[in-house]
Amino acid sequence: MAEALAVLIRLLVVSTIVERVLEIASQIWDYVLQADGKPKADPGRKRVILQTAGFVLGTALSLAMGVRVFGMLGIEGVPFLLDLVFTGILVGGGTEPVHSLIKFLEENKDRVKRELNEARAAPETVMPELETIGISYRGGLYPDRPGHGLRTGNPDLIVFHHSATHLETSFDRIVQIERERDLDPTYHCVVTADGRHHNYCRWDSIGWHAKGVNTRSLGICLVGNFHTDPADPSSNANGRFGPPQPTEAQLDTAARVIALWMLLYNIPDTQVVPHRAVGNTSCPGDRFPAQELLDRARKYREMWARSEVAQKELAELRGKEGVYV
Ligand SMILES: [Zn+2]
Numbered sequence: 001m002a003e004a005l006a007v008l009i010r011l012l013v014v015s016t017i018v019e020r021v022l023e024i025a026s027q028i029w030d031y032v033l034q035a036d037g038k039p040k041a042d043p044g045r046k047r048v049i050l051q052t053a054g055f056v057l058g059t060a061l062s063l064a065m066g067v068r069v070f071g072m073l074g075i076e077g078v079p080f081l082l083d084l085v086f087t088g089i090l091v092g093g094g095t096e097p098v099h100s101l102i103k104f105l106e107e108n109k110d111r112v113k114r115e116l117n118e119a120r121a122a123p124e125t126v127m128p129e130l131e132t133i134g135i136s137y138r139g140g141l142y143p144d145r146p147g148h149g150l151r152t153g154n155p156d157l158i159v160f161h162h163s164a165t166h167l168e169t170s171f172d173r174i175v176q177i178e179r180e181r182d183l184d185p186t187y188h189c190v191v192t193a194d195g196r197h198h199n200y201c202r203w204d205s206i207g208w209h210a211k212g213v214n215t216r217s218l219g220i221c222l223v224g225n226f227h228t229d230p231a232d233p234s235s236n237a238n239g240r241f242g243p244p245q246p247t248e249a250q251l252d253t254a255a256r257v258i259a260l261w262m263l264l265y266n267i268p269d270t271q272v273v274p275h276r277a278v279g280n281t282s283c284p285g286d287r288f289p290a291q292e293l294l295d296r297a298r299k300y301r302e303m304w305a306r307s308e309v310a311q312k313e314l315a316e317l318r319g320k321e322g323v324y325v
Contacts, residue, residue, distance in 0.1 A: 010067050011091055011098045018058050019094035022050050051092070059088030067091070130300075131307040133314065135253075135260050139322040140188070140199035141175065147185050147205030148214070151325045154265045157217040158258055158272040159210045160293065161187065162284035164234065167224035167242030171198040174223065183208045187221040189257050193242075195249025197257055202322045203264075213278050218261055222246045222254050227285030236285070244287040251289065255296030262301050263314060264323065269298055 029046065062068065062084060069087045070078040078086075090097055163174055171190050178184040185201035186209045192198065201207035201219075209219030225241035227234075236244050246254070258272055274290050275283035284290070304310035317323060 010065075010072065011069065011087075012095060014058065014061050014065060014067050015091040015093070015095045015098045017061060018054050018091055021057060022054050022094065025053065026050060054094065055088050055092035058090070058092030059084060062087040062091060130303060132309050133256065133260055133304060133317075135197060135256055137199055137203065137317060137320060137323070139320075140185070140202050142185060142202065143322060145185075145202070146322075147201045147207050149206050150204060151206060151215060153216075154324060155216055155218045155261075156265070156267055156271060157213055157278075158261055158267055159213065159217050159219050159275050159278060160254065160258070160272070160284055160290075161209060161219060161221040161275045162226045162246075162288060163190070163221050163223045164225045164227070164283070164285075165223065165241065167193045167247070169223050171196075171200075171223075174221070175200070187219040189218075189220045190223060191220065191246075191250050191254045191257065192223050193247050193250055195247065195253045197253050203261075204322050204325045210275055210279055217278075218265075220254060220257055222250055222284065222288075224250075225285065226288040227282050228287050229282065232282065235282075236287075244285070245289065251293060252296065255293055256300055258293070258297040259300035259304065260314075260317070262297065263304060264317065269294060269301075272297065 026046070067087055068080075068083040069090060070083045071080075163169060163177075165174070165177070169192075171192055174190055175184065178186045185205075186207050188199065188201045188203050188207055188209075190198045190200050201209075203218065206214050207219050208214055209221070210217060224243070224246055225236035226244050226246065228237045228244050229235050230237040236242075261267060262269065262272070272294060274288065275281055304314070
């Protein structure tokens with residue numbers, strides 16, 4: 001904004017010079033005609049001549065003083081001549097167009113400032129919540145049923161998936177699908193597009209989510225289809241499963257669940273992997289922001305390790321049934 005005003009001040013200087021010169025020219029014109037005893041000039045004709053003179057003068061002055069609107073505002077890609085002609089037209093009209101521009105910028109300054117402040121204030125309102133874990137656990141969907149059997153030891157691997165269904169699929173529907181496939185229970189946690197987490201398989205039990213590593217791992221599923229390979233008929237290449245990336249709220253909740261598991265079971269971040277890293281699959285899809293998920297999970301883990309509130313929540317969760325074998 002300050003930069004734009006500095007540019008306008010330079011324009012104002014040039015346009016003031018043009019305005020004064022035109023005023024003098026207009027007076028001389030009238031004086032000469034009157035001296036000759038001729039009638040006053042036709043005002044329409046005079047305006048056209050003065051406007052043309054103003055444009056020529058404005059362009060010449062802008063060229064001499066190195067004043068170019070687009071160039072000074074840092075707007076690239078405008079040819080030199082076009083920039084010069086535009087500047088000439090602007091300042092050639094005298095100070096009025098430049099004044100209107102200044103007024104416009106002044107009026108919008110407050111709005112821009114307010115919007116900037118609001119944007120800056122936004123993270124502060126979320127900050128206190130970041131310190132708390134905010135993930136509940138009461139044994140999942142079947143508190144009395146230990147999944148596909150109890151583990152023999154605590155998990156040392158976290159596998160993340162997509163559901164390969166529409167982004168808006170409900171948790172109930174996901175469970176129904178797994179029942180139809182005879183896999184129920186599969187994931188230890190399902191995160192829906194609204195950012196809610198749904199504990200499914202008991203955390204101390206084996207879920208059928210990643211063949212080969214089920215006995216030692218925890219599975220988390222983000223609802224949606226994030227694979228867009230057109231060669232794969234079950235992919236979301238044409239967008240029929242909704243947006244091809246998880247929602248902001250969904251990604252954030254998934255990162256929280258992963259961070260919590262890392263803390264509960266002491267799992268290092270090198271042991272948090274996409275399904276495709278341990279199986280013959282494209283899950284969770286080529287558009288899945290795996291790195292972003294990992295970065296966020298790491299950030300939460302570090303934040304909670306320092307947070308007193310989070311440590312309290314963690315102690316409570318450690319004492320619950322269905323967490324450790
Ligand atoms: Zn998967």
